[in-house]
Amino acid sequence: MPLCSVAPKPENDGAELESGLPKKLETFDTACLAYPAQNNSQSFLQRTLFPISLKFKEIVYKVNNERKATCFGGTSNTKEKVILNGITGTVSPGEILAMLGPSGSGKTTLLTALGGRLSGNLSGKITYNGQPFSGSIRRRTGFVAQDDVLYPHLSVFETLLFTALLRLPKSLTREAKVQHVEHVIAELGLTRCRNSMIGGPLFRGISGGEKKRVSIGQEMLINPSLLLLDEPTSGLDSTTAQRIMNTVKGLASGGRTVITTIHQPSSRLYHMFDKVVLLSEGCPIYYGLASTALQYFSSIGFSTSIIVNPADLLLDLANGIGPDFQQAANHSDNIRQDPASVREILVSAYDKNISTRLKTELCSSDVIIYNYNKENSARDDLKFEKWCTTWWYQFHVLLLRGLRERRFEAFNRLRTFQVVSVAILGGLLWWQTPPSHIDDRIAMLSFFSVFWGFYPLYNAVFTFPQERNMLKKERSSGMYRLSSYYLARTIGDLPLELALPTTFTFIFYWMGGLKPDPATFIFSLLIVLLSVLVSQSLGLAFGAILMDVKQAATLASVTTLVFLIAGGYYVRQIPPFMVWLKYLSFSYYCYKLLLGIQYDENDYYECAYGVYCRVSDHPAIKSVGLDNLWMGISIMVLMMVGYRTGSINQKKPRVLADGLEEVSEWIKIKQVHIIKKRGALEEKNRVKLVKDKPAQDKPTLMDLLWMMWKMKKKKKCGGRNLDHTLKVIKPAEALNDKEHKVQPCLKTFQRLQLCVQRINLHKRLYISRAEKKQQRRMSILESVCARAESKTERCTIQSSASHKIAHFVAVGVQAGSVPKCELMHWPKA
Incomplete structure (x- = not known):
């Protein structure tokens, strides 16, 4: 074949795949499947291995640059930036397509577009067996991101098990899912670290290569027909990278379509690829067989006199660095040293030699009609529901996973020491305060409302921003509903978040010498716990609205300052035009309820030597009042429900926007x-x-x-x-x-x-x-x-x-x- 032509399809691709007809699964070696042949799970996994031929034509993606402020307060208009510019190609089952190019060339953007996860100004045509992207294709697609987004406190087995419980259908039993996880662990060589924690920035866990294999294993659990990997070898040594690519090669040989981006492959890795797409600043400069890439560039005048890694030469060309020229007369030294000129030559050669032939082949293959005979009707009738499992099952699994993940987080030594030390220190400062010192007792109750009104708020602010990447990853894979995740997250936090304030109140209440009545103590504890829930709800709402830690923390600081001032203790006579602020402060209601529990309107205190005054006449108590306590409780409950409803509604549009993009595709x-x-x-x-x-x-x-x-x-x-x-x-x-x-x-x-x-x-x-x-x-x-x-x-x-x-x-x-x-x-x- 000519050096400039498009690489033909491998010989082992039969006529059935060429025509889009799915082969019988028995034609694929079951040893290459993620799950060997066993009982009902084998039946499901074989039926889900559905060969996918992916074609993409004239993919163009543009983004609008942000407007920059001018010196006079205006904004300067900027033009659209082209990230991808007319990329075309195809990949069949059993093939590995590698996307090469320097940083910023558009590899990850193209991979995200092929995975159906890119929104915005995207144009072109992407088909899967001649059909557009749909929910069934999404369920058959595995996407391994460049960053390994994993829970650090879960073991390798727990990580894969919870993924299997959420992503595999409810028709499989728990025993079948556990057995499937064990086979994936053995296939990926993770048996040695099966019970080891993933690890994170603060403590050491498994190695980087093992983390990458765990990420691949999460996608292998669903036995994907289309596997997309974003730089799976980044940051790994040559041997570890070789092992991972051997695993990927084995997956491709089982009838899967594999597309991967790779930054700097070694010579051994390069020869594992079937096809290569070379990008330079978003423009394609080569598409075809990996084995004929050097011959193609040699035919257009770019060759080297020494033996080099083919990937090194391709990346040099993508960066505009030309090697030695065979035709020195046609290429001067100025062109060789000018990256823009080199790129222009390469793009022109691609348009002339590859692009036209490639478009012709794609157009000729688009007229094929995909039909399924009765022998394959069982697999064709496999209907993919929107969710693999029920809402209750998702809630149960997510709740269990959350408890296991945070078992080392909520009761860590530093946090426990912080709460206990503050309780003991406060108890010593207010040690056995007598009833006559009513000002000190009021200050103690105010400290209760302030500390447990704002301490949970700052902890809750970080909840959703920290789990943003994990939520985005799992939701894009269709693992669970947003409502089940949110309810499991909030309920899972309850026993962990309420244990510390209970301990704090038990220590501080009795050391401070408040009313020694068990019923009064229990009611005071319940009010403190209600304040904790309201404060946590507000923090969750801030985090869900902004989804940025710094911005949410800033907003929380301003809000707590306003609520503290308007809480009724520091400012007793608020101007009428600002009095509405205290009714927005949950700290005000908590402070009022604690006073109402400790004191009655008919109680007296010693205001002077031998003189007794009514408690309700004390200026601090009179400013807030001791009546309408049930109304205060109702308002705090409504605040808690409103804040939590607001937080889930603020998260919903982001997720529904993804659903809108999916719906808009059909x-x-x-x-x-x-x-x-x-x-x-x-x-x-x-x-x-x-x-x-x-x-x-x-x-x-x-x-x-x-x-x-x-x-x-x-x-x-x-x-x-x-x-x-x-x-x-x-x-x-x-x-x-x-x-x-x-x-x-x-x-x-x-x-x-x-x-x-x-x-x-x-x-x-x-x-x-x-x-x-x-x-x-x-x-x-x-x-x-x-x-x-x-x-x-x-x-x-x-x-x-x-x-x-x-x-x-x-x-x-x-x-x-x-x-x-x-x-x-x-x-x-």
Whole structure:
């Protein structure tokens, strides 16, 4: 073959894979599977090993640089930065595609895009067996990030076991999942460190290579058909890197599609790759067989006179450093020393020799239709639900994992010493305070409310920001629901967070000489614990809203300062226009409740020698009052519920945004250009994804959620619900409800585009939720299409008391065998 041509597919790839037909799983060696042949687990894992041929064409990704402030307070506009620029390629089952390039060349960005995890201004076409990215592909994809995001206090076995319990389906028994974990540990060579802790920055655990193998093992548990690895050998020695790549090579030989980025591979590692994509500043300069890369660059004038590692030569070229030239006449020394000129030559050569042929091959293979025969119907009928396990099971596993992870964290010596020492020191300072020293007792109760009102807040602020990477990793893999994680996290913290304040109160209360009554002590303890829960809830909300440790800590400091001042002890007479601050402070309610438990309105204290005064007349107590205690408890409970609800709602949009991107990938919109010609409508369609639409025409997240909720309430899309449906999915200008007159459908193309886009979204949701009525809809749409062919432009909405018909330009892709037609008809009521 010519040196500049695209590398052909390996000979062992049969005609079935070329045509997109999945091979029988028995054709793959079961010894290469992550789980050997055993009982029901073997059946599941073999059925999930679904060969995936991945193709990507003209991938372009752009980001907007942040605007910089000017000297006069304005902002300077910046242009878009191109991260990926027209990258094309394909990889088949059993192959390893390596992405090479210097730092910042776009390797990780391209890998993230191929894994369906990249959002933003992404264009191009990525197909998996000829189909776009979907939930079933996500469940068959394993993604190993560059950084090993693992819980440090869990052992290797516990890490893999909890992953298996959450990611493997509920049809497998716990014993089968445990056995599967044992086989993965043995296959990855982790038996020696099976019971060793992962380790973290503060204490030593397993080695870096073992951590990387644990990360790979987490993805091997689901037996992925597509495995993506981001620099799996970074920071490892040559021998350890060789072992990891041997493992990856074994996975690929079992029928998996493997794509990896690698920074500086050795010569031995390079020869393990089947194909190579070489990137330079986001532009491809080579795609093809790894074994023919040197010959290709030699054919365009870039060769070396010494024997070097092929990867070293490729990286030098990607950095614009040209080796010795065979054709010195065509390449001067100035070009050799100018990196920009070298890159320009390489990009031009790629466009001339590789790009054209590659696009031709991809276009010729795109016309293949993927069909499955009856022999493979069992695997084709394997429906991937959104979640592998039930909500309760996820909550149980996450709660157990959280308790095991934090068993060394909550009761560490430093934290326990801090709480106990403060309690003892406070007890000594307020040692057996007599009832006559009411000011000292009030100060003691104020210290209770301040310390346990703000100490848990600062601890809770770090909860979500510290687990941000872990939550992002596991949620992107579809391991669990956000609600199950949040509830397990908060409930798992309760026994750990409430034990220390209980110890503190028990020591401080009796040493301080407060009211020696068991009932009073128990009520005081309950109020302190309630204050701890409210404070922790506020800290969780701050962390979830900002997701940044520094910003959350700053906000917490300002809030605690305001609550401290307005708590009722330091400032007793707050101006009327600022009095509302104290009602926002949970410290104020805690302080008031502690006073109400210790004192009654009819109690007296010795205010002078031989003189007794009413407790309720004391200035400090009078400013807060001793009444309406149950109202204070209710307000604190509402604060706790509100803060926790706010924290989960602040985390939800980030996760739902990922879900919106996934949904938008299967919602296709046709931009309709209406051209009036000879009294009829002509359509000129261009299929694009929703995320490629202009920002003003893109359905928002709230639109999607609102329509989903409406579909739960209204099972029908037309008929008697037509009037209500039109109000939901159309702009206000589309129908005049007050005047029942014939209105133009939409007067401008922008309004029409927005209207049909929302109608299509609503229609797709309706079709997907009413499969039993498929035949009835087909007959209706077929009759409408037949009538529409003989009609001229009927883009009007007719509204009357007895008859309502709406004709819209139909857009989108019909589900299944529903025919495509130009006009869409909603039957009358």
